[in-house]
């Protein structure tokens with residue numbers, strides 16, 4: 298730390314991303330990336346697009362992408378904003394609406410970090426003993442509410458009726474639904490954004506569209522809320538999406554057939570993998586995401602995580618209560634999950650006498 302850092306940032310703990318090991322031959326199931334490549338149409342949009350225009354700044358409105366998203370969801374382009382990943386959209390949310398923020402105590406690790414970065418008052422709300430969000434705890438609060446649906450890292454989904462009740466009973470505050478994983482089997486709250494003026498849905502092309510490396514996030518919501526998001530964007534980084542990202546993102550959204558095919562493959566793998574892990578004695582939470590949150594019954598989560606790592610399988614583990622005994626495993630290709638199961642059998646055999 299230098300002598301020059303602002304005092305309020307001296308004790309700030311930055312977000313720790315899941316490791317991105319650069320070695321080959323590792324089975325990487327730790328950051329919820331899609332195991333399948335982006336649509337071939339995305340690749341041709343990048344490779345065959347005009348490169349002569351790279352000397353010009355990109356379109357600050359990212360119109361090509363905004364229009365594609367609006368058409369896909371049947372909303373007006375005025376209801377759509379785009380960001381450099383949904384992380385940036387969330388940053389805009391905290392900047393614009395972060396006077397006071399509520400979110401679940403176990404959820405996306407960036408929520409409290411953004412609150413520190415943008416100096417927001419915040420209050421994490423505990424989950425119940427089954428690691429579920431308790432919707433009643435979010436009725437009539439006095440600040441912005443941020444809920445990941447499905448939640449991370451549990452993968453569990455909130456009931457659509459429960460979300461609508463939260464929206465209705467917080468009419469004077471914004472309710473933000475982070476749908477990073479909704480494409481893998483959760484009903485979207487986008488229809489609520491047309492019915493209520495206090496809901497914002499945040500999505501990303503990182504997971505279900507296989508574009509984590511391209512950094513594309515979306516916000517869908519009432520026109521005035523989108524205006525506020527764009528006010529933040531134009532006060533921070535108007536060119537937040539580069540030319541390649543705008544083209545690639547639009548191509549990804551338009552190739553719905555490819556999206557559905559790869560999404561269904563992930564869902565199918567999640568199904569058999571969950572069953573198999575339960576047969577091995579694991580508690581596996583009911584996931585609607587492209588990962589499962591599970592705990593072994595005979596060894597600790599920490600030990601399981603470390604033993605997997607020794608065998609070149611990387612998953613995610615948090616050394617904190619009440620999730621220390623769980624690991625989060627991204628759904629990869631069938632052969633990756635098969636390998637993880639073999640390795641798990643090996644570990645259990647060795648460690649459980």
Ligand SMILES: *Cc1c(COP(=O)(O)O)cnc(C)c1O
Pocket residue numbers: 381382383384385405445449475477500501502503509512513514
């Ligand atoms: C992955 C993730 C994000 C961020 O995704 P980007 O890659 O920044 O678009 C946001 N929220 C949750 C819950 C996530 O898991």
